[in-house]
Amino acid sequence: LPELSAEPVRVLVTGAAGQIAYSLLFGIAKGDVFGKDQPITLILLDITPMLPVLGGVVMELQDCALPLLREVIPTDKEEVAFKDLDAAILVGSMPRREGMERKDLLKANVAIFKSQGAALEKYAKKTVKVLVVGNPANTNCLIAAKSAPSIPKENFSCLTRLDHNRARSQVAMRCGVPATQVKNVIIWGNHSSTQYPDVHHCKVNMAGSDLACFDAVKDDDWLKGAFISTVQQRGAAVIAARKLSSAMSAAKAICDHMRDIWSGTPEGEFVSMGVYSSSNSYGVAEDLIYSFPVHIKDKQWKIVDGLAINEFSRGKMDATAAELVEERDTAVTFLSA
Numbered sequence: 001l002p003e004l005s006a007e008p009v010r011v012l013v014t015g016a017a018g019q020i021a022y023s024l025l026f027g028i029a030k031g032d033v034f035g036k037d038q039p040i041t042l043i044l045l046d047i048t049p050m051l052p053v054l055g056g057v058v059m060e061l062q063d064c065a066l067p068l069l070r071e072v073i074p075t076d077k078e079e080v081a082f083k084d085l086d087a088a089i090l091v092g093s094m095p096r097r098e099g100m101e102r103k104d105l106l107k108a109n110v111a112i113f114k115s116q117g118a119a120l121e122k123y124a125k126k127t128v129k130v131l132v133v134g135n136p137a138n139t140n141c142l143i144a145a146k147s148a149p150s151i152p153k154e155n156f157s158c159l160t161r162l163d164h165n166r167a168r169s170q171v172a173m174r175c176g177v178p179a180t181q182v183k184n185v186i187i188w189g190n191h192s193s194t195q196y197p198d199v200h201h202c203k204v205n206m207a208g209s210d211l212a213c214f215d216a217v218k219d220d221d222w223l224k225g226a227f228i229s230t231v232q233q234r235g236a237a238v239i240a241a242r243k244l245s246s247a248m249s250a251a252k253a254i255c256d257h258m259r260d261i262w263s264g265t266p267e268g269e270f271v272s273m274g275v276y277s278s279s280n281s282y283g284v285a286e287d288l289i290y291s292f293p294v295h296i297k298d299k300q301w302k303i304v305d306g307l308a309i310n311e312f313s314r315g316k317m318d319a320t321a322a323e324l325v326e327e328r329d330t331a332v333t334f335l336s337a
Helices: 020-027 048-065 103-124 136-145 161-175 215-216 220-223 226-231 235-240 249-261 311-335
Strands: 009-014 040-045 069-075 087-090 131-133 156-158 187-188 196-198 203-206 209-212 269-277 291-295 300-303
Touching: 009 020, 009 196, 009 291, 009 311, 020 040, 020 048, 020 249, 040 048, 048 069, 087 103, 087 249, 103 136, 103 311, 131 136, 131 249, 136 156, 136 269, 136 311, 161 187, 161 196, 161 203, 161 215, 161 226, 161 235, 161 249, 161 269, 187 269, 187 311, 196 226, 196 311, 203 215, 203 220, 209 249, 220 226, 249 269, 269 300, 291 311
Parallel strands: 009 040, 009 087, 040 069, 087 131, 131 156
Antiparallel strands: 156 269, 187 196, 187 291, 203 209, 269 291, 291 300
């Protein structure tokens, strides 16, 4: 058995009684994210009416009898939830209801993430790594970051790894190889249907050698058409089929994203995450949380520079940026309200 002398990491999951968290908590607690010998204190935040359900989740975590899980703290109070955090995974948000205007959705979520950002500012460690999953994830992440001015902006990211994994898997299935043979797909922009899944820099390992994605797939029309729309619309397709949103795959993507922040990315590979756009080299507007290709080392991400962008890509990158600018500008009016 590993030597468990290390201090436990304090990890918060919000929306902890929900279905993404139900798939996520086991992965975190058994060591898939922070390391096989890293003890964990799990803090589970949800709204007061969900506390009985949360109690059941706590029972199940206890019943898993996991060696790394030191303590589980269920709560409905921000001052308990955000205290001394090493990592915060903000899954809980206001879901879009039938007939709800996007503006109303933004307004409800600004209130949540302004409050949680302020709680991070007041109670969490300044080194905390914050991953926002609840939608609209990019803008929610921006609001949380703006509400926690003394925590470095680089510590905030939003989840586009699910889109990244979807893109990787589509290419792999098309080429008849495992998904691990496909690397360096990119998701640019918003975690919405305007996102741009880009395979111009993607490599597929076939029969032992790396091929450019376009050479491996040999179907440019598919890569520039149905592939893109499949990835963009995949969340809706899952909802149509299951009558519930992606949970198992979202939880896996959260684990991938956080593990890469904690342990770094392999040499020569990059992953997609929504990060602060300031001083990027791709002409994306400042002051957005925008999904870029990143390398990660020593818990610090760096946008991958110098990738050639053709006209096709440029148009799609700009369209998703425009949507993010509009979301941000609407959200900021609620922030000051």
